[in-house]
Amino acid sequence: MIKIKKRWEIPESEVTPEPLYRRRREFMQAAGTIGGALLLNPWAAAQASLAIGDYQEKVISIDEEITEEEDATSYNNFYEFGTDKEDPKRNSKRFKTDDWQIVVSGECDKPGTYGLEDLMKPFSIEERIYRLRCVEAWSMVIPWLGVPLASVLKSLQPTSKARYVGFKTLHDPVRMPGQQRSVLNWPYREGLTIAEAMHPLTILSVGMYGKTMPNQNGAPIRLVVPWKYGFKSIKSIVGIEFSETQPRTSWNIAAPREYGFYSNVNPEVNHPRWSQKRERRIGEIFKRDTLMFNGYAEEVAELYDDLDLTVNF
Amino acid sequence: MWLKSVWAKPLLHLLCLLPFTGLLWAAFNGGLGANPVEKLTHETGAWTLRLLLLTLSLSPLRQWTGQAAWIRFRRITGLYTFFYLSCHFLIWFVADHSLDPGAMIEDIVERPYITLGFSAFLLMIPLAATSNQFMIRKLGRKWKSLHQLVYLIILLAVLHFIWLVKADYLEPGIYAIIAVILLAHRVGPIKRIGIKSAPVVR
Numbered sequence: 001m002i003k004i005k006k007r008w009e010i011p012e013s014e015v016t017p018e019p020l021y022r023r024r025r026e027f028m029q030a031a032g033t034i035g036g037a038l039l040l041n042p043w044a045a046a047q048a049s050l051a052i053g054d055y056q057e058k059v060i061s062i063d064e065e066i067t068e069e070e071d072a073t074s075y076n077n078f079y080e081f082g083t084d085k086e087d088p089k090r091n092s093k094r095f096k097t098d099d100w101q102i103v104v105s106g107e108c109d110k111p112g113t114y115g116l117e118d119l120m121k122p123f124s125i126e127e128r129i130y131r132l133r134c135v136e137a138w139s140m141v142i143p144w145l146g147v148p149l150a151s152v153l154k155s156l157q158p159t160s161k162a163r164y165v166g167f168k169t170l171h172d173p174v175r176m177p178g179q180q181r182s183v184l185n186w187p188y189r190e191g192l193t194i195a196e197a198m199h200p201l202t203i204l205s206v207g208m209y210g211k212t213m214p215n216q217n218g219a220p221i222r223l224v225v226p227w228k229y230g231f232k233s234i235k236s237i238v239g240i241e242f243s244e245t246q247p248r249t250s251w252n253i254a255a256p257r258e259y260g261f262y263s264n265v266n267p268e269v270n271h272p273r274w275s276q277k278r279e280r281r282i283g284e285i286f287k288r289d290t291l292m293f294n295g296y297a298e299e300v301a302e303l304y305d306d307l308d309l310t311v312n313f
Numbered sequence: 314m315w316l317k318s319v320w321a322k323p324l325l326h327l328l329c330l331l332p333f334t335g336l337l338w339a340a341f342n343g344g345l346g347a348n349p350v351e352k353l354t355h356e357t358g359a360w361t362l363r364l365l366l367l368t369l370s371l372s373p374l375r376q377w378t379g380q381a382a383w384i385r386f387r388r389i390t391g392l393y394t395f396f397y398l399s400c401h402f403l404i405w406f407v408a409d410h411s412l413d414p415g416a417m418i419e420d421i422v423e424r425p426y427i428t429l430g431f432s433a434f435l436l437m438i439p440l441a442a443t444s445n446q447f448m449i450r451k452l453g454r455k456w457k458s459l460h461q462l463v464y465l466i467i468l469l470a471v472l473h474f475i476w477l478v479k480a481d482y483l484e485p486g487i488y489a490i491i492a493v494i495l496l497a498h499r500v501g502p503i504k505r506i507g508i509k510s511a512p513v514v515r
Contacts, residue, residue: 068347075347083481086346136479138348183480254480273477275420282347286411 052125052207055145060201061129062295067140069209071282076216077134078235079184080169080176091177092215097236100220106166106242109157116220120206122155123147127210128203130226132233133265133294137274140282144224145213146205150198158194158242165197166190166247167223168239176236184250190234191247191261192225195303201226201296204237227293227300229263260313264304265294269313316382325386329393332360333400350408357401358430362470362488364394369467369495388444391463395441402434426476433469436462464499467492 078088081095100116125145133139153165171187173179179186196202205224206213213219218235225232231251241247251259258272267277267290278287293300304312315321336356339345345352368390374383410416421431440460442448449456471492474485 071347079480085348138351181481181483270423272424273426273479275423280348280350280408285350285408287409 052145052210052212055125055127055207055210057127058143059126059128061127061143062131062141064131064141065283066129066143067282072140072142072208073214073216075282077136077230078178078216078218080178080186080188080236081216082178083183087178088216089214092219095175095215095219097215097220100238102221102237103239104156104241105239107159107162107244108242109159110155119152120147120204120221123151125206126203128201128205128224128226130201130224131294132224132226132230133279133290135229135231135259135263135271135274135276137276137279137287137290138282139279139290139294142208143210144203144205145207145210146203146224148200149202149204149223150200152204153197153240156240156242161244162242163194164243164246165192165194166239166241166243167234167237168241169234170236170238185253187238188234188250189247190223190232190249192232193303194242196225199300199303201299227265227296229259229265231259232263262304262307262309262312264300264309264313265290266292266309266313268292269310316380316385321382322385322389325389329364329390332356333397350404354401354404354409357397357404358474359484361394361397361401362474364390364397365463365467365470366488366491366495368394369463369492373495373498392441392444395437398434398437402431426473429469429476430473433466433473436466436469440466464496467496 074089075085076088077085078092081088081091102114102116102119103112104114104119105111125147127143127145129141129143131139132142158165167190169188170176171179173186192202203224204221205218206221208214208217213222218233221237222235223233223237232249246261249259249261251263252261265276269276276290279290280287291297336345336353340349340353368387371383371387371390375381406412406417410420421427440462443452443456443459452459471485471489475482475489478485
């Protein structure tokens with residue numbers, strides 16, 4: 001079951017629990033920031049790198065065991081840093097995300113180049129504990145830190161023509177050595193319908209396990225769309241584009257018959273490589289049944305009422 | 314010549330068992346990463362393919378080096394191929410399908426790369442079963458025809474790997490090139506040399 005905590009339901013005592021408060025202090029110290037004003041800022045960030053200060057715990061969560069942090073940070077599909085699961089951790093060690101900028105373009109009233117903090121600063125960080133289901137039939141449960149994508153997009157004021165949102169990953173073969181081989185059509189691209197992008201479950205994530213996002217998991221900022229296969233949750237985002245037409249997406253370009261634009265987790269839609277009926281939860285040996293929309297059917301099924309999901313897979 | 318040394322075969326046994334003991338050791342020491350089942354499946358599959366290619370390269374090695382002794386090792390490498398293949402199959406059947414034959418058959422029917430892999434496994438069984446001296450004598454000339462199935466098996470195995478890969482074809486590509494070279498070798502030169510290619514099994 002999904003538990004969604006309403007902001008007004010959180011007792012005062014829970015807002016900043018003691019260990020968290022202390023952790024925040026550590027972050028502050030690490031970031032080298034001293035000063036009263038900054039204590040109120042959830043983006044306790046120095047210029048060097050994005051550090052996360054205060055956040056609301058478990059704004060949305062599930063009653064399932066959280067995947068070991070070690071597993072979630074050492075078993076990654078992030079082809080920009082290599083195609084083996086262990087590659088991203090090894091090859092992203094020196095990846096720097098300083099002065100990260102995001103280009104916003106297309107059908108919106110506030111296009112432009114935004115510094116990561118400027119784009120995110122107005123919003124408070126929430127912890128969201130979501131299932132992550134990879135198309136390769138394995139899954140994890142991850143405590144993300146992020147803000148609803150809808151909040152960020154609304155601040156950019158999309159026009160009435162904005163029916164889709166496209167995202168782009170950094171393209172820099174020097175910093176991302178996996179891009180030196182053309183295993184995919186770089187830069188990595190993903191996209192959502194505007195309704196999917198505005199859905200309250202969709203977040204832009206900047207951290208996990210109470211910490212800043214590790215490089216191998218998509219630092220400094222990535223998408224998390226929990227009811228879709230993992231490859232939809234694009235990492236290391238440098239571009240957001242509102243458009244009237246459906247954007248092309250990387251895996252769809254690579255193998256259109258296997259990876260559709262929607263790519264919702266769906267045990268009923270067969271995939272030529274992996275049965276999607278079941279999945280292996282990382283940390284377990286045997287497989288478990290895969291849930292429709294990865295267990296988020298109650299929240300998102302209505303988005304697809306008029307859509308034949310076997311055609312629009 | 315070291316090829317004919319009495320130590321050659323025991324050494325080969327040790328070498329063939331090395332990946333297996335390595336995996337076993339890793340399994341008990343948390344060395345298989347976040348998804349140990351996937352790791353074991355991939356590793357046993359890769360070693361099956363490597364040993365199969367090694368087995369198929371012994372006959373060309375005999376011709377290129379003029380050393381008939383290479384052929385002595387063919388049964389050992391062939392049987393270890395079948396050993397790793399059996400591990401590969403069992404891990405998949407037990408951990409991926411929880412020993413459910415229905416689920417397994419569904420997977421075989423629905424996914425072409427599994428159809429190929431499973432066919433290769435089935436075809437390997439009679440080869441392993443007839444690799445002993447008794448069956449070689451009993452089958453006579455038919456033994457050689459039967460064991461030429463290995464050419465089909467290597468094609469199935471390489472295609473199985475290529476087909477399951479998502480985007481990075483480097484490793485299966487390397488195996489495919491080696492397999493093509495080894496197979497091409499048999500189409501041309503062997504026929505001309507003729508008699509020399511008669512089976513020598515010890």
